[in-house]
Amino acid sequence: MPLSEHEQRLLEQMERALYAEDPKFASALEGTGLRTYTRRRVYQAAAGFVVGIALLMGGMVAQLIWVSVVGFLVMLGCAVLAVTGWRRGPVGHGAGAKATPAPSRKAGVMDRMEQRWQRRRDEHDGL
Known part of the structure; x- marks a missing residue:
């Protein structure tokens, strides 16, 4: 449309x-484009996850606990980036997107912005 x-x-x-x-x-x-940007972000997070595994294993082999902890934190951070990048990708944000968030998850910043945008449009259309 x-x-x-x-x-x-x-x-x-x-x-x-x-x-x-x-x-x-x-x-x-x-x-x-947003789809390519999101895909690239997920790939970078996956590469960071592999680096985190290498740090974790290297720390275990060298018996340096702090290197292993850093590796684990890198893995955790990259996993979070990959999952949030995958979920927030172009799917769900566009012409056919719902204005209200799904009931099973908390409203994020984008969901609140979409709700405000929809209210403004509705108020404008009502004038």
């Missing part, structure tokens, strides 16, 4: 605000 003129203007305003706030991030999304 095509966007109305009002929606197109709002989208352009949001894009300009994104460029003004974080031009590096905006250009990264513009050049490659």
Whole structure:
């Protein structure tokens, strides 16, 4: 379904605000697309996870506990990045996305922003 003129203007305003706030991030999304950006982030997290395993094993072999702990923390951090990157990917954020969060999880920042956006649209349409 095509966007109305009002929606197109709002989208352009949001894009300009994104460029003004974080031009590096905006250009990264513009050049490659959100799906590619998300996929790359997940691959980087997987590579970091492998580095964490190497640190963990190297620390065990060298009997350096602190290296093993650092390796575990790297693995944990990369696993969290990969899972959140996978879940927050382009699926669920787009033209067919629901305005309310799923009842089984807490509302995140993006969900709250979508709810506010939907309320503003509804208020504007009601005028």
